[in-house]
Amino acid sequence: MLEALRGLGYTTASALADVIDNGISAGASNIHVRFDWAGERSKISILDDGRGMSDSELESAMTLGARNPLEERSATDLGRFGMGLKTASFSQCRRLTVVSKMLNEQASCLRWDLDAIAAAPDLGWLMFEGPANGSEASIASMSSVTSGTLVLWECLDRIVTPGYSLDHFADLIDDVEMRLSMVFHRLIEGPNPSLQLFINDQKLSPWDPFMIGHPAKPWHSPVAKILAIEVQCHVLPHKDRLTEEQFRKAGGPEGWTSQQGFYVYRNRRLLLAGGWLGLGQGRAWNREESHRLARIRLDIPNTADADWKIDVKKSTARPPVTVRAWLTKLAEDTRGRARRVFAFRGASVPVSAGPPLEQAWRVERLKDGVRYRIDNGHPAVAAVIEAVGARADLVRAMLRVVEETVPVQRIWLDTAENKETPRTDFEGEPNAAVIEVASVFFNDLRNRKGLSVEEARKSMLRTVPFQKYPALVAKLGGSE
Numbered sequence: 001m002l003e004a005l006r007g008l009g010y011t012t013a014s015a016l017a018d019v020i021d022n023g024i025s026a027g028a029s030n031i032h033v034r035f036d037w038a039g040e041r042s043k044i045s046i047l048d049d050g051r052g053m054s055d056s057e058l059e060s061a062m063t064l065g066a067r068n069p070l071e072e073r074s075a076t077d078l079g080r081f082g083m084g085l086k087t088a089s090f091s092q093c094r095r096l097t098v099v100s101k102m103l104n105e106q107a108s109c110l111r112w113d114l115d116a117i118a119a120a121p122d123l124g125w126l127m128f129e130g131p132a133n134g135s136e137a138s139i140a141s142m143s144s145v146t147s148g149t150l151v152l153w154e155c156l157d158r159i160v161t162p163g164y165s166l167d168h169f170a171d172l173i174d175d176v177e178m179r180l181s182m183v184f185h186r187l188i189e190g191p192n193p194s195l196q197l198f199i200n201d202q203k204l205s206p207w208d209p210f211m212i213g214h215p216a217k218p219w220h221s222p223v224a225k226i227l228a229i230e231v232q233c234h235v236l237p238h239k240d241r242l243t244e245e246q247f248r249k250a251g252g253p254e255g256w257t258s259q260q261g262f263y264v265y266r267n268r269r270l271l272l273a274g275g276w277l278g279l280g281q282g283r284a285w286n287r288e289e290s291h292r293l294a295r296i297r298l299d300i301p302n303t304a305d306a307d308w309k310i311d312v313k314k315s316t317a318r319p320p321v322t323v324r325a326w327l328t329k330l331a332e333d334t335r336g337r338a339r340r341v342f343a344f345r346g347a348s349v350p351v352s353a354g355p356p357l358e359q360a361w362r363v364e365r366l367k368d369g370v371r372y373r374i375d376n377g378h379p380a381v382a383a384v385i386e387a388v389g390a391r392a393d394l395v396r397a398m399l400r401v402v403e404e405t406v407p408v409q410r411i412w413l414d415t416a417e418n419k420e421t422p423r424t425d426f427e428g429e430p431n432a433a434v435i436e437v438a439s440v441f442f443n444d445l446r447n448r449k450g451l452s453v454e455e456a457r458k459s460m461l462r463t464v465p466f467q468k469y470p471a472l473v474a475k476l477g478g479s480e
């Protein structure tokens, strides 16, 4: 059974998070995770300064299922199944040693060793007292706490596999760091956090999925509550409004597209980072590029574990039917807002009031797909057709060639690969290219059509893409 339980599917980071949870539930304010590279003899340990366990408590903590998942737990308890310590540890190692000490008490130490159990099947559930021979030094850090617990993983057969090197180990530490700073960000953030987390003596800084306080953040909702659940919806700033470093960091461990959606917290500990919880209109929503700026914080209490189908790894949760419709509505609204910010690159969304804009492109929806056509009615196009008079057929022929050769497939591929629509000169602040085109067009309106400066400016403000540059348009034609 112990061998079977190793395959629950923990990652190193999620296994560590589960052990850290125990320290937090035990009231720890400092937790140290240590990675020790020594090839096949590498070790990982987790030391907390919580209240610790007595002899008999430690014995039951080492037992599988010593606690009933149905029993009520204190509101701050992060545990549930009475399994985590064992299942998380064995997913990574074959030897688990736990030392624990309560204030003014002697420390106790117990150890599971899967190799010893496998070697002597007739001896049953063989549990040892004290650390393994030669591992005494690895539990010495217990002396630095007045009370607390040390969990030591040795024989890391699921991590240190053939060919595994120090570089891999270093990458693993980076990954763990990123994930733990996400999972526990609410417990370690703020000026006086309730918890400090260290990895190899480096203090972990929080990763806030919602970029709270960022000046370019377009929107967040007020906090909504229903049935002890709390929800707050956020739309994050568009890439154009972030520095490269901010953009990379905000993408989180999985990247922008994966990190969209719901962030489910249980007692402020993150269970689920992104995804749409199987919600959707008709079909369940996927994580799409266009909604990547949407992130929703959802807080559930630990009394709702059964309703939300929390799993042993604490990595999934399913909303109960009673709140699905409500959540779907909130998510739909947030997704719509996020999509608009994404599409308009964080610029304010054009209002629909006033006369319709003169578009340069028309989208024609046909039975077998979509077609893009240049609109001959666009003033820039109409001006040329009119100006060339009898040779308008040449211009029309040219437009047809352009329309027929728009590299739709290519644009689509580039967009999918770079996760961004191609950027043109006519984005952001007006530059030389914009000013030049705008001036040519403005002069044509003045000279050929005989419009007054005021009329020409008005006409330009109704024409794509010049409507995006009211300040520039206002300057055209001098100070008349």
Ligand SMILES: Nc1ncnc2c1ncn2[C@@H]1O[C@H](COP(=O)(O)OP(=O)(O)O)[C@@H](O)[C@H]1O
Binding pocket: 022, 023, 026, 048, 050, 051, 052, 053, 060, 061, 062, 067, 078, 079, 080, 081, 082, 083, 084, 085, 086, 148, 149
């Ligand atoms: N670091 C720790 N400090 C104090 N008590 C602990 C610690 N780790 C485990 N325990 C005790 O052992 C029990 C079993 O832990 P675990 O197997 O993780 O299951 P769960 O957290 O779901 O109860 C916990 O409920 C707790 O009473």
Ligand SMILES: [Mg+2]
Binding pocket: 018, 021, 022, 078, 079, 080, 083, 084, 085
């Ligand atoms: Mg636990």
